Amino acid sequence: MEINSFSQLITVFQERTSPEKGYLVGYGAILKAYNLQAPLPDILALISQKHKQYKTEEWIVFTPRHMPEDTLMGHLTFALKYEGIELGLLKKLFEKLDAEEISKVISNEPTGQYSRKIWFLYEWLMGFQLEIPDLIAGNYINLVDEDIQYACRDRLETSKRHRIRNNLPGVKDFCPMIRKTALLEQYISLDLSQQIKRIIGKIHPDVMARTSAFLLLKDSKASYAIEGERPPQNRAQRWGRAIGQAGQTPISKDELIRLQQIVIDNPRFTKMGFRDHEGFIGEHDRRHGTPIPDHISAKWQDLDALIDGWIAANQKLEKDGSFDAVLAAALIAFGFVFIHPFADGNGRIHRYLIHHVLLRKEYISKGIIFPVSAIILERLDEYRRVLEGFSRPRLNLVEWKPTENNNVEVLNDTIDFYRYFDATKQVEFLYSCVQQTIEQTIPEEVDYLEKYDLMKDYLDNYFEMPDKTVALLVRFLEQGRGQLSERARAKEFEALTDKEVIEIENKYQEIFQ
Structure with a gap:
């Protein structure tokens, strides 16, 4: 050629x-x-x-x-x-080379470490064995250089033919890669998992249980808000309960469908289950209804292979005790949302998967909720840029045409775009969210509840207020920055004297400020 x-x-x-x-x-x-x-x-x-x-x-x-x-x-x-290793680019290269050409390249130095890696990757990616004899001697080498990219270490598959240990963080049908950056090394060195366990060990179990309950509902509401929805309280609580059960049931196709059914309360206008049509995220032209995609989902015909590969990669990462849990959570959660296997519900399940992987990898203790969605909602522009970091480079490579119902029809082979990608930006973003959760969000919520309990004890002891009235009073004081409004004093708390109001305001400021 x-x-x-x-x-x-x-x-x-x-x-x-x-x-x-x-x-x-x-x-x-x-x-x-x-x-x-x-x-x-x-x-x-x-x-x-x-x-x-x-x-x-x-x-x-x-x-x-x-x-x-x-x-x-x-x-x-x-x-x-x-x-x-850039698997997607290598696959496209190998598709352009004939077997004789690549065999000649490898045969010039068949025992060299880079020749062996190229040889292994060609046969692994292409599913085709070259006419090169097996190696019969030599040391085994790792496929992924851990000075450059993160890799698996436990239960590695070895290839006697190439004398290579396959330490890729995935399988043939789903294997994103993560570059080893100074920022990620810094995050990992913080050992945030142990930090949160030390923090929780110092907190009264009752306070921790209430903190988790609040964060659970907060995360559920935020996950809908990211999608531009405001669900009724019972629907948010229902999804919150599902988040609270993350980690208990292994991920499978049936489990994904069960989660979608919880997310989509009314399936009247949504076809449930895995897509049997193409999909995209974006807008429609106002005049003609023509699709204007920001992201084109994987072809529906590819979903079986992609999801099977994704599940197999998840199982591999879960069993590898050496592979960092946050890295694994990012690969699995973002990989899912990029594939976009459902017509609706993908985003909320994607964020659920972060909880699921962290729990399965025992990064956090059972019962502790990471309000990842609440953090993402605060940093929505950054989150969208992270998603676009995957979608934009692929938009120019996906050939499509509009359909009669203003959907897209993908015309070329795109499956490898979703199998193989560099997830470094997504991992760095998720780690920053985890750090914010552990170092700020959970401690702040615990601190608030401990102060609330002090305020409640004071009001119980001196005024014998019921819990509902205490909650209302504290909320009004929060809104008034430590002072009760004239309206509240004249209406909800007209039973309090001016002297009592001043005492309560002073006590609030002493405890909270």
């Missing part, structure tokens, strides 16, 4: 401006040379004309001495050595 030269001097590549003029190498060079229809990697590699090595948000810049041999093998080796 004829291709252009790999390493080309650039300042802009696919609308991404490089930090300086340099040579595009590694995955970027391969993508350009073969015109691969794959999303651009989040990080591209550039060889500088200067002797300076550094990183930016979208580039890693190397010195001239790092310049690879300007061949397919040279750039593949460079990519695996410095950029990690």
Whole structure:
């Protein structure tokens, strides 16, 4: 197959401006040379004309001495050595190479670690065995370089043929990857799971139970609010009870359908179960009703394979005690919402899955609720950018046409877009939400309840107020920043004297402020 030269001097590549003029190498060079229809990697590699090595948000810049041999093998080796494994891009490349061509590349150095990785990945991704004899000697090596990307460590599958340990954090039908960043390493080093367990150990069980009950309802309401809905109290409580049961039942197709039935209270206008039609998120043109997608869901014909792979990956990550729970929760929860297997309810189930994985991985104790949806609601713009980080690069690669009922019909093969993606941005966002929950939200709620109990004891002892009246009084004091309004004094609390009101206001300020 004829291709252009790999390493080309650039300042802009696919609308991404490089930090300086340099040579595009590694995955970027391969993508350009073969015109691969794959999303651009989040990080591209550039060889500088200067002797300076550094990183930016979208580039890693190397010195001239790092310049690879300007061949397919040279750039593949460079990519695996410095950029990690990009499964989606590799799959598109392998589809363009014939078996004889890739066999020749590997056979030049069949025992080399990068040749063996390419060999394994080709056969794993393509489901096709090359005419290369099995290796009969040599050390086993890990497929994923843990200096670059996060990987599994427990119960690894080994390939005697390639003498490789498969430590990918997923399976063939679903395997997102996560880059090892300074930010994620910082989050993991905080050991937030132990922090929350220490905090909870110091809290009275009654206060903790009330905190969890409040956060449960708060999270349920927030999850609907993110979707632009305001459900009645009983519906929010029903979904809250479902969140409270997260982690108890293993995820399966039937369990996902059960969760959807809880989310969709009235299925009159929603086709329940897995989609049997295409789907998208976005708007319709006001005049003609033509779809204007922000995200195109996986093709409905691909859902069986994708969901089976997603469930298998979830089981693999759950059993791997070494794989960080927040990383696993992000892969599973965001992977689900990107596939978007239902006509409705995907977003709320996606956020439920965060609770589920954290509990199954024993990151948090049973009965403790992480109000992830409430945190996301506070940071909605950031959350949407994280979702768009997946959707936008794929929109230009999905070929579609509008249908008669103003839906979309996907025309090309898109399954690998949902199987393989870089989830680093999604993981960093979720970890920041978990940190905020542990360091701020839960302690603040516990602190409030402890202060509320002090205020309640005071009002019980001196005024013998019923619980309902105490709650109303405290709410009015909160709204008045420690002072009772004239209307409340004249109406709900007309039985209190002016002196008693002043005493109550002073006590409130002493406790709460």
